[in-house]
Each structure stands twice: as C-alpha cells, then as structure tokens.
Amino acid sequence: MAGLSPTREVLGNGVTVIAKRTSTTPAVTLLANLRAGSVHDTAAHEGLAHFVSRTIDRGTSRRSAEELAEQLDERGVTLSTSISRHLLSLSCTCMAEDVSHVLGLLAEVITQPSFPPVEVERRRGEIVTLIRQDDDNPAAVAVDTFMQMLYGPAHPYGWRMRGTVESVQGIDRGMLQQCHDARAVPAGLSLAIVGDIDPARAIDEAHSVLGVWNGRAAVEMADAPIRAARGRQCRVVPMMNKSQTDIAYGFATIARTDASYHAYAVMNNLLGQYSLGGRLGDSIRERQGMAYYVFSSLEANLMPGPLVIRAGVSPANVDKTIASIDTELRALIDGGPTEQELAESKQYLIGSMPRALETNMGIATYLQTAEFFGLGLDYDLRMPDLVRAVTREQVHDAARRAIDPAAATVVVAGPFEGSLS
Amino acid sequence: MAALEHAVQTASIVREEVLENGLRVLIQPVHAAPLATVWSWYRVGSRDELPGLTGVSHWVEHMNFKGTVNIPRDQVKGIIEKHGGYWNGYTWIDQTTYTETATRDALDHMLFIEAERMTSCLYDPADCESERTVIISELQGGENDPEQLLDQELTATAFRAHGYRHPTIGWLSDLETMTRDDLFGHYRRFYAPNNATLVIVGDVDETDVMSRVVKHFGWMEPHDVARRPCTTEPEQLGERRVTLSKEGTTAYLKIGFHAPAAAHRDFLALLVLDAVLTGAKGVNLWASFRTAPPQRSARLYHSLVDSGLASAVSGALLPTADPFLYTVSVTATDGVSLDRVEAATASELDRVRTNGITPPELRKAKNQLRARLVFENDSITNIAHQLGYFDTIASWQLSSTLAARIESVTVDDVGRVAADRLSPSRRTVGRFEPIR
Numbered sequence: 001m002a003g004l005s006p007t008r009e010v011l012g013n014g015v016t017v018i019a020k021r022t023s024t025t026p027a028v029t030l031l032a033n034l035r036a037g038s039v040h041d042t043a044a045h046e047g048l049a050h051f052v053s054r055t056i057d058r059g060t061s062r063r064s065a066e067e068l069a070e071q072l073d074e075r076g077v078t079l080s081t082s083i084s085r086h087l088l089s090l091s092c093t094c095m096a097e098d099v100s101h102v103l104g105l106l107a108e109v110i111t112q113p114s115f116p117p118v119e120v121e122r123r124r125g126e127i128v129t130l131i132r133q134d135d136d137n138p139a140a141v142a143v144d145t146f147m148q149m150l151y152g153p154a155h156p157y158g159w160r161m162r163g164t165v166e167s168v169q170g171i172d173r174g175m176l177q178q179c180h181d182a183r184a185v186p187a188g189l190s191l192a193i194v195g196d197i198d199p200a201r202a203i204d205e206a207h208s209v210l211g212v213w214n215g216r217a218a219v220e221m222a223d224a225p226i227r228a229a230r231g232r233q234c235r236v237v238p239m240m241n242k243s244q245t246d247i248a249y250g251f252a253t254i255a256r257t258d259a260s261y262h263a264y265a266v267m268n269n270l271l272g273q274y275s276l277g278g279r280l281g282d283s284i285r286e287r288q289g290m291a292y293y294v295f296s297s298l299e300a301n302l303m304p305g306p307l308v309i310r311a312g313v314s315p316a317n318v319d320k321t322i323a324s325i326d327t328e329l330r331a332l333i334d335g336g337p338t339e340q341e342l343a344e345s346k347q348y349l350i351g352s353m354p355r356a357l358e359t360n361m362g363i364a365t366y367l368q369t370a371e372f373f374g375l376g377l378d379y380d381l382r383m384p385d386l387v388r389a390v391t392r393e394q395v396h397d398a399a400r401r402a403i404d405p406a407a408a409t410v411v412v413a414g415p416f417e418g419s420l421s
Numbered sequence: 422m423a424a425l426e427h428a429v430q431t432a433s434i435v436r437e438e439v440l441e442n443g444l445r446v447l448i449q450p451v452h453a454a455p456l457a458t459v460w461s462w463y464r465v466g467s468r469d470e471l472p473g474l475t476g477v478s479h480w481v482e483h484m485n486f487k488g489t490v491n492i493p494r495d496q497v498k499g500i501i502e503k504h505g506g507y508w509n510g511y512t513w514i515d516q517t518t519y520t521e522t523a524t525r526d527a528l529d530h531m532l533f534i535e536a537e538r539m540t541s542c543l544y545d546p547a548d549c550e551s552e553r554t555v556i557i558s559e560l561q562g563g564e565n566d567p568e569q570l571l572d573q574e575l576t577a578t579a580f581r582a583h584g585y586r587h588p589t590i591g592w593l594s595d596l597e598t599m600t601r602d603d604l605f606g607h608y609r610r611f612y613a614p615n616n617a618t619l620v621i622v623g624d625v626d627e628t629d630v631m632s633r634v635v636k637h638f639g640w641m642e643p644h645d646v647a648r649r650p651c652t653t654e655p656e657q658l659g660e661r662r663v664t665l666s667k668e669g670t671t672a673y674l675k676i677g678f679h680a681p682a683a684a685h686r687d688f689l690a691l692l693v694l695d696a697v698l699t700g701a702k703g704v705n706l707w708a709s710f711r712t713a714p715p716q717r718s719a720r721l722y723h724s725l726v727d728s729g730l731a732s733a734v735s736g737a738l739l740p741t742a743d744p745f746l747y748t749v750s751v752t753a754t755d756g757v758s759l760d761r762v763e764a765a766t767a768s769e770l771d772r773v774r775t776n777g778i779t780p781p782e783l784r785k786a787k788n789q790l791r792a793r794l795v796f797e798n799d800s801i802t803n804i805a806h807q808l809g810y811f812d813t814i815a816s817w818q819l820s821s822t823l824a825a826r827i828e829s830v831t832v833d834d835v836g837r838v839a840a841d842r843l844s845p846s847r848r849t850v851g852r853f854e855p856i857r
Contacts, residue, residue: 024453025799027792069717074785076701076792078715093712093796122729125754129732132670132755136855138565241668243561275498282498289551292559312562314554344499351505355522358454359799414565 003381004357006367007199013213014187017206018367018377019199022360028195028202029093029360030106033368036183037086039156039224044170047127047163051171052179053081053088054127058119061112065119068105077102079109083161086302087372088183093360096196100205103193107209110189113180120173127168134162138246139312141237142413146248149235150306150409152227157303185215190371192364223303226252232406234420237413245315245414249325250308253402256300256373262386263394264298264307264402269345270337270395271328271403272296272309279328279341280309288324290317302373307402315416322412322420326405333404336396350384435808435817436627440635442643443615447808447817448630449622451801457623458522458801459531461538462809465611466515467591468584468651468743476591477599477607479512480556484604485519485612486510487548489537494545500534501527513706514585515742516813517611522802525624529633535619536637539612549601557597560590567853568750571665571675575851576746578663579677583654585745615643618812622805654679654744661849669855672753674762676770677849678842680747683740684815689827690834691747691842692738693786697778697835698769699736699749701789704823705797706739707806712796715789721749724769729754730762742814747842759852767845774843777836790827 006020038049057079058065072079072092079092090110094102134140144160151158162168191210193202254264272280277295284294294311313321337345357363357380370379410420438446470477488494501508506523519538521531563569573588580586590596619638621630657679681687692704700716703709714735716722725731733752739745749770753762778786798804811820 022453024451025795027795027799066718073700073715073718074788076715076789076796078700078713080713095792095795122727125729125756126726126732129671129752129755133752136567136670243564244558275502285555287551289554290558292555292562312558314558314561344503348499348502348505351503351524352507353505354454354456354524355505355507358456358801361799 003378004363004367006377007203008377009203011186011207011211013211013215015206015210015213016190016371017193017203018190018371019193019197019202020363020367021197021199022194022363023196026096026196027093027360028096028099028193028197029091029364030103031089031091031192031361031364031368032106032110033190033372034088034110034184035086035188036088036179037084038159038161039085040179040183041156041159041163043153043159044167045163045175046159046167047161048171048175048179049088050083050162051123051127051168052176053083054123055115055120055176056088056113056180057081057090057109058123059114059116060108061114062108065116068109071105072102075102079106085157085161091361091364099197103205104209110184111210111213115173115176117173120176124168127162128165131162131165131168138239138242138244138413141239142246142248142411143308145235145237145413146250146308146409146411147306149233149411150250150252155224155226157305186210186213190368192367194360194364194367226304232408232410234410236416236418236420237411238415238417239413240415240417242414244312245318245412245416247311247313247318247321248308248411249322249408250306251402251408252304253298253307254300254304255302256305258300260394260398261300263390263398264300265349266342266345266387266390267337267395267398267402268296268298268307269349270341271332274345274348279332280325283324283328284311284321288320290314290321315414318412318416318418322410329403329405332399336399337392339392342392342395346387346390349387353380353383435821437817438631440614440639442639442641444638444641445618445812446631446634447618447620447812448625448627449804449808450625450627451622451804452624454801455525455624456522456801457525457528457531457621457625458520458805459528459535460518460520460620460805460809461535462618462620462813463517463611464515464616464813465517466513467587467589468514469611469648470584470587473595474599474603474607475587475595476556476589477603478517479589479591480552480596480599481604481608482510482512482517483552483556484544484549484608485538485542487545487552488543490541490543492534492537494543494548501531504530512589514589514745516810518809520802520806528621528625528630532633532637539614539617539638540641542608544601544605544608546601549604553596556590557593560593560596563590567665567667567669567671567855568673571673571851571853574663574665575675575677575748575849578661578851579657579679579746579849580654582652583743584651585743611646613644613646614638614641616646618809620805620809622801622808651743657847659846663849664852664854666854666856668857669853670857671755672759672762672855673853674751674753674759674766675748675851676766677746677748677851679847680738680745680842682742682744683811684819685744687838687842688740689823690830690838692790693783693827693830694773694778694835694839695736695738695747696786696789697782698773699734701786701793702737703790703793703797704740704820705803705807706810708797708803709793718785720773721766721769724765725751725762728765730757730765740811740814759854763850763852770843773839777839778832780832783830783832783835787827787830791824794824
C-alpha cells in the first residue's frame, strides 16, 4: 500500500515544500506554516503574533490591501490566516487554473508584508472587538482562565493568544514588522500544496516564487518550564447574564514527540471522545442528561500540552458534573480501560484515517502536522501499527500519570456563584 | 469552465430510483477514497410543528439515536465508530437528516441502521426524560451567544404566520411540557418511506447498492403523512424592529429581508447580489459556512469594515422550500455606536437598490460562486448532502444545474431583485445593544 506518498523538497534557502496530487475536484489547497506562533510573544506584548496574523495579508511592498483583495476575490479565493501556540498559518483553496497566480500572491504576503499604518489601526479595532466578544463568551473565558491557571504567568501556553485590550493597544506597526522579520524566515516556512496539480510542477512553482527569498535561520525557543502540579486548583468566573455554564477541567500532559503519545491518544479517546464523548459522555450526557456536550481533547504539542475536559451544563448541575468527572477519572485510574474499550478506541483511531484524508485541506493539515512534529512522510502508513501496539497497561499507566483529580485545574464560567472543591 | 463541466458530469452520473413504497433513492459512485456515505432525509422540520410542540422535530432527531428494536440501547455506542466512521444528524426548518460516513465495507451496516431508524426506534420513557434536560442545555448554550439570540428574535419578528417563525430547537415552555407520546406520535407520523430520500455516495457499485437498499427498505409500508397546510406568509407592509438590551460587551445589527424560495427564479439573482454585497458563500448548509467568503472587495465589507465601523459583516441566503430570509449581520467595532453602523448599512443597501450592480461586479460574483460550488463538493459527505438537501426542498437536479443557471443571471436581473427585495418597508431590523 502506497499511502499518501507525498513529494517533499527543501529548497536551497531552507523552505520546505510538500506536494500531493488529488483529483476529486479541479481545485488546489495551499497551506503555509510559519514558525511564528504566540509562544514568541512577550508577557508585555501578549497578542503580538496574533496581531501579525491579522495584518500580514493587508498589503505588500508591491500591492495595496485593496489590490490584494481584488486579486483574490476575483478568483473566489479566501486567504485565511490563523495563529496557534507555535505556528502562524496561511491557507486557501483555489481553482487549479489559478494556482500559479495565487501561489505568487501567497509568497508575496509571506515574504513582503508592508503593514500599512491605516490597516494596522483598522485591524486593531477588530482585534479589540474580538477580545471583548471573548470576554462575553463563557466557553472562551473558561478555556483562557484554565490555561492561565494551568501554565502560570511564566509560560507562553498560559497567555491569551489574542492578548488583552491593554496589550494590543501597546503594539505598534514597528513591532509587527520586527516580529515578522525575526520569525518569518525561509527555514521556518513549510508549504503544503495539495490538489489537482502535478507534484513536480507544484514544487517548481513554489521554487519560482519562494526560492529567492533570503533570511537568516529561525531561532528556536527553549522549552519554558512547566509548573509542577501543586494540587487541585479551582476558580469560578461568574457571568450572571448568561444561561449556561462552561466547565474546563484538566491537566498538563506530554509533548507530541513523547514515546507514550499513542497510549495517551487512546486513553483520551476512550475517556472523552469515543462515540458521544467516551466514558464522560456515557455518564454526563447519556445517563444523567446533564449536558449537550462533554468531551476531552489531548493537545500534545512541542512542549507538554493540556488534556482538557469541556462541558456545557445548567448552573444547577455544575457540582454534580464536576463530581461525575472526578468519579470517571478515578475509575479509569483505579481499573484501567476494559479490553473492549481499548479495542474499540484503537480501531476507531486507525479506521478514521481515510476520512481525515478525504479532502485537500484534510490531507494538507495531516502532512503539515507530520512535518511540524517530525513524524515522517510515511507516518500515515506507520500510524496504524503504532496504535495497534498500544497495550492496556500503557493506557492504564497514562491515566495514572495524567488525570489525577487531586491535581486537576478546574474552571467554571457562567451564571454560577458557588464555590468549588 | 472546469467547474461547469464538473457539475454537468455530476448530474449525469446520479442514479435516481423510487421504490414501490415511495422511498426516493439517489446513488452516485465516487471512487476517490475507499469510503461510502449514507444520508437519510425526511421532509419534516420545525415548519411542521404546532403551538405547544415547537422543537418536537429536533427532539425526535435526538431520540432516534437511542436504540431500536434490533439495535439495543447499549449497542448504539460505537456502532459506526468501529468502522472508523462518523455519524451525525441535524434538524432545520424544512428537513431532518441523519448521516454516516465510513469505510465502504460498512455500507450494508449503514443502510441497516437507517432502516431501523425509519421504523423501529424505541422511545424509552426514561430516555425521553433524560434527553429533555440535554436539549434544554443545548438551548441555553445557544442563549449564551448574543448573535444567536438576535437571530431568533429577528426571525420571530419577520414572520407572523408561517411555520418558519419559531426556532428549530423550540420554545422553552414546550420543551418543559412535551411528553413521550408527543415525540413518538411525531415520529410515527413523519418517518415513512414515502416521506424520505436516501442518498448513497462513495466507492460503491450502484447495482450492489440498489439491491441492498431493496433488502433493507423494500418491505416497508408507506402511510399517509397527513401534512397540514402551511400558511403563506402575508406580504410585509412596513418596517419592523426589535431591540435586545442585555448585559454584554459587543453591539450587533441584523437586517432581514423576505427572500425567494430556492426554486424561484429570483433566488440565484439574490445569491449573486449577496456575493456583491458580502462575498460568495455557496449553498451547502453543511460545508459552505466553515470557510469565510472572499469578501474584502465586497461592498458592505468596504463600507463597514474598511471604514472601521464594523469588525465583521456577513450575508446569508439559504435555499429553502418556502420563502425564508436574506440577512445581513454586522458586528460593531468596539466603541462605535450601533446607529452609525445601521445608517451606513442602510445607505449601502439603498445604493444597490437604486443603482443596481456593475458588469465587473457581476463577473466577479459569478467567478466566486463558480469556485465555491466546486469547493463545497470536495468530499462524498458534501456531495451527498447537496443531493439530499435539494431533493428535500425542491429537487436534486436543482443543485446540479446551479452553476449553469448562475451563469445566466444578468446585471438587470440583480438590479430588479435588489429593487424588489431590499425595500425598507419589507425589512426587519434587529439590534443587540449591550449593557456594560
């Protein structure tokens, strides 16, 4: 079985290009990852990388924001930008006939943004509005507060990626330019081109627009220290104008490159994902009818990322829901998974891969994840065996190490004023 | 014209069958990945609900995941996941639908599940009670979002008679009082082969699919769905307004205009007009709205976002069986008054109502829509969704001919639709004014 078998090439200047041909639609998806995520912010300028992501595509040294908009809109292309802890991503899908032109525009945006002052001010207003909207959203408040408490003020995973109103007001155009110049460098760029285009041609096209880009090597950040668990910590953020409370409950876990990653992934799946939310869904939604949604997610990253359990419940059910989460975690720690749960979750994680790789964007995202974590071009072929090899004892051990309720960080945001324990 | 060729090709390879019991079956082989998708569609949505029973269609959808005569309750969990599959369902104003996408070897299993769902769901009283609080939790989660609240209020204000006026999730008092028998009665009435369309797309052989469909569904008896007449919404004679003043941080504006049904000749001209105003979205309820539209050169983006008055603007025109709404939604930039935002929005809408659009704008809108129709059909799940969705509201052929029909829209068509449809006397204005 050949698997995805993408073509990968590192250009002379260090840009990595990964190409994969598909032919379901006459379209091509471009996904560019720059190692310019929010971990490079400073405590004084939280939100700087996000601000760059909102302005990088608003004018280049060759084109105004209006000209760029016209060129993309004319072809039905939406250039999306987003920020994560480690990456600034730019992505779009275009018709195959437009790929040369759109790739040229994308390269221009990545390498020559001009951050026009008027655009910086407009985007500042948008970002402040986004932050205000987050402040009024119990789910966003719960997760932001959870990350702040879990990682503490010294760790960049604890900072708000969009920053605060005050920090965003303190960012000027020079900082945006400086941030871009420092982080957007050829060796820090990975570009996936997936769709109705020959891989050799895709790489040639990328070479023609990115091959001459010069820049120094990106400076990698040393891992920030993770705060040792200091016992259970809880916080309530009352938002009495809301109808429903959001709960974020979790722990710092492992890095994606940790040898036990697949055991953690299986543990997370059977705990809070399988079918309608795994064991947590069975208890809190199906048996007790307390929540429309309850699930867990494992966000293993370059540094140890969180396993976070999320639930939206009536204020009257907050205590009962948290107690139920405690009970389910203790049961998994005490008894480990059943053989049936283990088999089902492993089967699901393996069997769901063809679906994840069905669309161009799905393939591009998968290839970029493998590239970012150094999993290898053949990871799609190796992954089933890696998951199959996970034992019940390894999953049990992951549970014992990762999800002790006595060390949990718990945040409740919404129309709730009680205290938690 | 790659997109148009693709659309025509799609239309030519759909196999349509109708079983003796009235079940409509649409099959389209797509061999891009070793996957198959099944969607079962029922022509019942919140429009079909009577006072006292609002939200019953959606609640019934929830109950139809809780075991059947031949799928015991404790075996529902993992029934698709064991094939690496994904399942879901949704209820909206015109329809209720269920889907599974999994590896192709699960096809027979997926058809079995859908056949069970059509005839043999359990409606255990304890499960009905447990689900009541789940659905109320879903409703309360929606109420946390001021934009969703505003949308609900605006729709209820714009419609006075038609069943589209109440939210699909229902009103709280109905959710608190509805009984198990209400749910079961609704299920038995509307879940019949003659009220359904079954869509199968993927790495399948159509003859094999058809024989499996006959095996699982051919024995079912049709019955009279006894659909009650739906009141035609009377013409709106004057502007309506609704203002929500609640604690919050951000101000929102939403303006709704009565829009044509999907099969009406004006629908596509209004779709083009929306592309000119806010960027093209496409027409796939399942996929189109997950990617932002290409809108930075659109008129309302330019006049509201580029001017700094708003942080976001969007338009929504969804294909529906009866006339629904075209809405424009605006998020005011922090510190900007809603009055200024509303005045600028109204001014831009008046301008297009008076002067129409230009030929270059028409060309760009068509390019955008052509691309979006390709992008929104990039998976078997999405292709099957469109066939079933359009079959529920009009006919599946309508979706396959969209690209060609959009190409025939003229500047005059769009100008006429703007003049007719965007009249201030026919609009409903909704405002969310935050109290800080």
